[in-house]
Amino acid sequence: MGTLTPFPNPITPSQTRIGWIGIGVMGAAMASRLLSAGYSLSFYARTPSKPSSLSLQSQGAVLVSSPRDLARSCDVIFTMLGHPPDVRQIVLDSDGLLSGLNPNSVIVDTTSSHPALAREIFSAARKIDCWAVDAPVSGGDIGARDGKLAILAGGDGEVVKWLTPLFDILGKVTYMGQAGCGQSCKIGNQIVVGANLLGLSEGLVFAEKAGLDVGQLFEAVRSGAAGSMVMELFGERMIGRDFRPGGFAEYHVKDLGMGVDVVEQDDDEKVVVLPGAALCKQLFSGMVANGDGKLGTQGLITVIQRLNGK
Structure with a gap:
């Protein structure tokens, strides 16, 4: 396997080629921030006709035909x-x-995904002298637009440090530990967010x-x-019943x-009993059953309203 440090170049707009896959509400806003910071950005879209695809191209992004072609032309590839x-x-x-990465390239998966998959991708990347975070x-969506996201990173600490100039454009990164730890932190985050949404x-x-x-x-208690x-x-x-999704x-x-x-599941000592999270999952599942799965998470209030006859 290749060595970690030094990377061939520091990250700068003039010499770091960025790739992006996933141009939904969050991904498009994040990619747009990197473009605005002066980075060249190529992207792959499964639906090239999306308005977000056309918007990114109008900002100078280049559409490519496949993930493999994107990997061949980029140093850092984000997925959302x-x-x-x-x-x-x-x-x-x-x-x-x-299948297309060049040595010492880095995949940065910002998807909320499974810790075990993150570890699998990290191991597969290392076998070809590449890295995954x-x-x-x-x-x-507001945090993505304004560059105020909390970024929860797992993987090699030196790689995360090298990526900091990019993370700083998107928000604030916290290094959580080895591969998979970023995803575990996000699960914990979502448990807290779900409980807050339910209480609100x-x-x-x-x-x-x-x-x-x-x-x-709202004004009386917010402070x-x-x-x-x-x-x-x-x-x-x-x-305001604004349920547009972030x-x-x-x-x-x-x-x-x-x-x-x-x-x-392979380690009984790591199984955690989470009654509050289980209830929140059931209520969000109720939203999906009501046909509201594509609403924003703030739409959870509709489930509580339905239970109260509204």
Whole structure:
């Protein structure tokens, strides 16, 4: 295997070629920030006719025909996909990213995915003298647009350090440990976010039932102990019934499921009992059953409203 340090070049807009796969709400905003910072960026899109694809091209990004071709032309390739099987296909399939990577290239997976898959990709990348970092993010569409994402990185610490100029454009990176640790941290993050969304939903529904002005309640409690980043990101959207997605509700079912259902099944000592997360997963699953899986996670309030006859 190749050596880690030094990398051939430091990361700079003039000499670092960026690749991107996954141009949904989050991915398109993140890729756009790198373009605005002066980096050359190529991307692969399974649906090239998407408005986000056309928007990136208007900013100077180059559309390529396959993950393999993207890997051949880039030094650092970001992925922001929906589910672990999508990541597996894009990275590990016979014509995936690993089939075209140049030595010392780096894959940075920002998808909320499974820790075991992150470890598998890391090992496969090392076998061809390349690197992989699992770096899921938190902060929603607003954080992606404003470059204020929390980036939770797992992999080799020196590689994460080398990538810092790119991470700084997207938000703030925290190195969590070896491969898979970034994904484990994201699962923990989603457990906390789900609990906050549930509490906020129930508080707003209770206030309405009690005859309070819910907007006034929101202003009254946001600076107290009930205040949170979840409240700042989603409170006004919930009140205004703005359920446009920063992250799909169906993805939160997936994220919570990785904590509740499949926590290191090969090691009984690592199985964790998470009754709150299990309840949140059930309620988000209710959103999906109601046909609302493509709404934003703030749409959880609709489930609580339905339970209360609204």
